[in-house]
Amino acid sequence: MSPDSRATLRGVVERVTFHTEETGYCILKVRPEKGGGGELVTVLGNTPRVVPGEEIEARGAWVQNAEYGRQFKAEHMKLARPKSLDGLVHYLGSGLIEGIGSKYAKRIVDKFGTEVFDIIENTSARLQEVEGIGKKRRTEIRDSWMKQKAVHSIMVFLHEQGISTSRALRIYKTYGEEAVQVLQQNPYRLAADIHGVGFKTADSIAAQMGMAKDAPPRIRAGILYALDEASGSGHTCLPRPLLLENAAKMLDAALELVELQLEGLLAAAEVVQEHIGGEERVFLATLHHAEKRVAMRLRTLLERPATHPPMDEDKAIAWCQQKTGLALAESQQRAVKEALRQRMLIITGGPGVGKTTIVNTVLTILRAKKVRTVLAAPTGRAAQRLGESTGLEARTLHRLLEYQGEGVWGRNQNKRLDGDLFVIDECSMVDTQLMSRLLDALPEEAHLLLVGDADQLPSVGAGAVLHDCISSDVVPVVKLTEIFRQAAQSRIITAAHSINHGLMPDLKPSAEADFFFLERNSGEEIQQTIVQLMKERLPARYGFDPAKDIQVLCPMNRQLLGTRAFNEVLQDALNAGHEMQFEVERFGIKYRAGDKVIQTRNNYDKGVFNGDIGHIRTVESEPVKITVAFDDLLVEYEPGELDELQLAYAITIHKSQGSEFPCVIIPLAMAQFIMLERSLIYTAVTRGRRLVIVVGEQKALGTAVRNGEGRRRYTGLRERLGKG
């Protein structure tokens, strides 16, 4: 809204056409104070409570609605008690006050006039002077009125602090009549209690309320915020000196002051400090609890020998190979035996090392021995793949643990899961809190098989569970390196290995190679080269279908080399559309038949999962309907469901985790500096089965490859598992 379109409207609320307490949204008919020929105008806005007869002062702008004509859209509205007698009758008789209808409203106003509020509040006994009002009704009127007044004064107070109506409503709903008190005592409680209010908002409210920069509640909130921020980038804790430094900088406060308040938080058990790995580390209480639970449960598991049915392992493996027709290599057989012997085992390794074959063999053998198996994975897509590759039911961890939203888990230490062997795939994506939920719900006698690639991108949430378990040296691990899927001389594989060791991969061009680096030193050149590769060079040379076989993987969404820009140019280049073709536009993105799309959240009704890639088969009009083919599965989308889809000519490397493609193209430049990290490049390169091409700046590739430990996550799990 431009500043000159702002306007102020004053008048009397004649009618409340619509009002919902849920959001406070309202549509009012207002008689303006002056001018306008006394004609009613429509006002749209937000307020917790509005009563006909009230005087309104609204700030906002006039807008034109196609259906309803000119309306006043209020950003802010202030309502006040009516002053005129007519208004008073209207107001009191609106149902606002229990015990007063339109009849009594008239009688009361006739009797007391504008002093009516004073009478109700201070000398309510006088209400009994009105015919028909006894003691009971008089008390009812007074109580009801005082409650209304409290709500009103809270809203006025919040508005005075510069808090918007919708936020004020949420605050009022959370704290009720104590809202003002809560805010005056500690506005930082808002950050903890109100969704959508963070430290920064609370801090600016506190500043407006006149709270000093070095006030203890402010410093404490800042420390908690610094830890919360850290958990957002994957740390379950921070070394004490780093935490103090971060918090002091953000709060613009003295280090000693921060240190003092940290002691207060420790005493209040809101944070926990522990001496780990030769230094003091500070945790948020919740993460500390989760990490300790993980360590404790894992150590209990590890103390017990496996209790699988006794068997001759070699015979069992031979039987299984015969049954399935799959021949196991020596390294795979060793992994299977370990899994049969251990209470808990981690199987880790990159793509193509045969993790799936090992899991299948273990499952086949143990199921033949009547062992009850349970399969799960952290993402819907990974669960679906696990289910397909084993032919058994596999669920997301959230579904397995019967997650009900809002922190409620149906399965926990009081209601444990059923099963003898739990197989969790794609464990690199499991964070500390989810792992602690799983271990809590695991039966005492359960066996646990964790499968994943520790070199891939770390979990979204805080922690590095798989990493920490492996490096603790106390959890049995089978690390697979022998490649079965690709040819051993594959440059993709050797490049992936180099990257993992922090070395620049071999970039010398060779006609036989399946890994290429094309040096381009400007964003425009990189983009042009990739479009050309996809449209002309790769289909001509290798016979790839651009939309089906080739996947562009970007480090970022934004910028010239991000997914958004690539999707736009690649859609233009590969599927330009024509005049006769019906297309649907949504949020600036056009969807046409032939487009490559990706599903962005799990949809169990449709049977598609976050990360599934498909192609638009048809786009129909009247009614608008888009049909997408995911392999053999045809899925229909209504216009309102299109937010579940995005164009997928280019996707982020993060989103590609867990998928593979015949050909992968990776744009890489220093402009993506912030993202350049070893695990990112490793993940991208290992997505390609037959051909991987990196296009961009050699310096960017070098930066990424070297940046391995730079982004280490602060956790305490490794040490907890190790000793002490």
Add this chain to the structure above:
DNA sequence: GGTCGGCC
């Protein structure tokens, strides 16, 4: 130099 991502 300023970012990505899961689940219900």
